[in-house]
Amino acid sequence: MNSSKVLEVILAISAKIDEEKQFLTQLDNVIGDGDHGINMARGFKAFETKIPAVEGKDIGTILKTVGMTLVSTVGGSAGPLYGTAFMKAGMANAGKEEIDLAGFVETLGVAIEGVKMRGKATKGEKTMLDAMIPAYDAMKAAVESGMDAKTTLDIGVGAALEGVEYTKTIIATKGRASYVGERSIGHQDPGATSFTNMLEVIAASV
Amino acid sequence: MVGIVIVSHSEKLAEGVVDVTKIMADGCPIAAAGGLEPGVYGTSFEKIMEAVESVHGEDGTLILMDMGSAVMTTEMVLEMLCYDDVKMVDCPIVEGAIAATIAAVGGADLDACYEAAVSAKDMNKL
Numbered sequence: 001m002n003s004s005k006v007l008e009v010i011l012a013i014s015a016k017i018d019e020e021k022q023f024l025t026q027l028d029n030v031i032g033d034g035d036h037g038i039n040m041a042r043g044f045k046a047f048e049t050k051i052p053a054v055e056g057k058d059i060g061t062i063l064k065t066v067g068m069t070l071v072s073t074v075g076g077s078a079g080p081l082y083g084t085a086f087m088k089a090g091m092a093n094a095g096k097e098e099i100d101l102a103g104f105v106e107t108l109g110v111a112i113e114g115v116k117m118r119g120k121a122t123k124g125e126k127t128m129l130d131a132m133i134p135a136y137d138a139m140k141a142a143v144e145s146g147m148d149a150k151t152t153l154d155i156g157v158g159a160a161l162e163g164v165e166y167t168k169t170i171i172a173t174k175g176r177a178s179y180v181g182e183r184s185i186g187h188q189d190p191g192a193t194s195f196t197n198m199l200e201v202i203a204a205s206v
Numbered sequence: 207m208v209g210i211v212i213v214s215h216s217e218k219l220a221e222g223v224v225d226v227t228k229i230m231a232d233g234c235p236i237a238a239a240g241g242l243e244p245g246v247y248g249t250s251f252e253k254i255m256e257a258v259e260s261v262h263g264e265d266g267t268l269i270l271m272d273m274g275s276a277v278m279t280t281e282m283v284l285e286m287l288c289y290d291d292v293k294m295v296d297c298p299i300v301e302g303a304i305a306a307t308i309a310a311v312g313g314a315d316l317d318a319c320y321e322a323a324v325s326a327k328d329m330n331k332l
């Protein structure tokens with residue numbers, strides 16, 4: 001995938017997030033403060049205004065710009081978390097004009113490390129990591145066994161969706177939802193859901 | 207004098223905390239970074255950055271935050287600014303602000319203001 005295709009995919013993610021805005025916000029209403037969809041949509045809309053500045057630039061610059069835009073416009077935890085993820089992803093692709101499947105999976109690994117560091121969180125705390133980590137693990141195994149991009153990404157989406165389901169079964173111990181305690185059981189995590197939305201768009205693009 | 211910044215999801219809360227510090231420590235350079243935009247709860251990278259710049263002097267700056275993104279966004283501002291004399295402190299935001307500003311106007315350095323804010327954690331109300 002070249003850099004103009006990466007930009008195209010990010011715009012498709014922006015459109016998807018806008019579509020899912022209501023639903024994500026509804027999820028966040030139950031265990032948080034009801035702004036996740038609005039936050040994410042505001043962040044990606046803000047990135048759209050920066051397209052002229054990044055068109056024709058390398059993948060690293062594009063991803064870093066997405067990250068910086070999310071940090072400065074989202075306003076909730078998803079801002080610094082996804083912001084750090086995209087910024088780290090950008091650093092891992094600095095100067096690159098192409099990204100292949102193995103590079104994408106590796107980049108996701110770097111992004112996950114960023115989220116863990118920023119959120120001081122790990123697997124099983126009912127956060128976006130509960131979709132990100134299983135998706136990464138499944139795709140890494142798929143790449144290693146020589147599967148093609150389409151199959152690998154579909155496997156990743158499947159694992160992320162399972163991760164979202166898993167978040168329904170656990171108590172939140174990070175973020176706003178941790179204040180809700182036991183009552184967070186039965187409800188899926190908004191951040192895990194928005195990550196899955198993004199991965200679905202990426203899978204549909206290959 | 208050490209500068210103080212109050213970061214909150216609410217513009218009113220951040221400004222309110224600044225207000226209550228004036229009672230005993232008028233004269234401390236203190237700035238509020240509250241809310242995302244008018245009427246919208248959240249934390250603003252830009253507001254935090256501006257607030258730090260507005261109070262930061264040669265004695266450094268101490269930042270008090272409420273929770274979640276207020277903490278994480280402040281961290282990112284500090285990574286961007288690269289000052290070695292700006293510190294975040296984990297403490298109750300009202301009591302910590304009162305303690306830190308009183309220390310600051312009393313001439314305490316950054317570390318002492320930090321300690322004053324942290325000690326607000328252990329003050330019993332009942």
Ligand SMILES: Nc1ncnc2c1ncn2[C@@H]1O[C@H](COP(=O)(O)OP(=O)(O)OP(=O)(O)O)[C@@H](O)[C@H]1O
Pocket residue numbers: 028032033035036037039040075076077078079081115118119120121126127128129174175176177189190191192215248249273274275276
């Ligand atoms: N410490 C954390 N580590 C990892 N993910 C987190 C953490 N805190 C929150 N999240 C993720 O962020 C999502 C919430 O995003 P949202 O933009 O709604 O932030 P918020 O909680 O409203 O922000 P704020 O901290 O400003 O209150 C959660 O569903 C969860 O997936």
Ligand SMILES: [Mg+2]
Pocket residue numbers: 028032033034035036076176
């Ligand atoms: Mg929220």
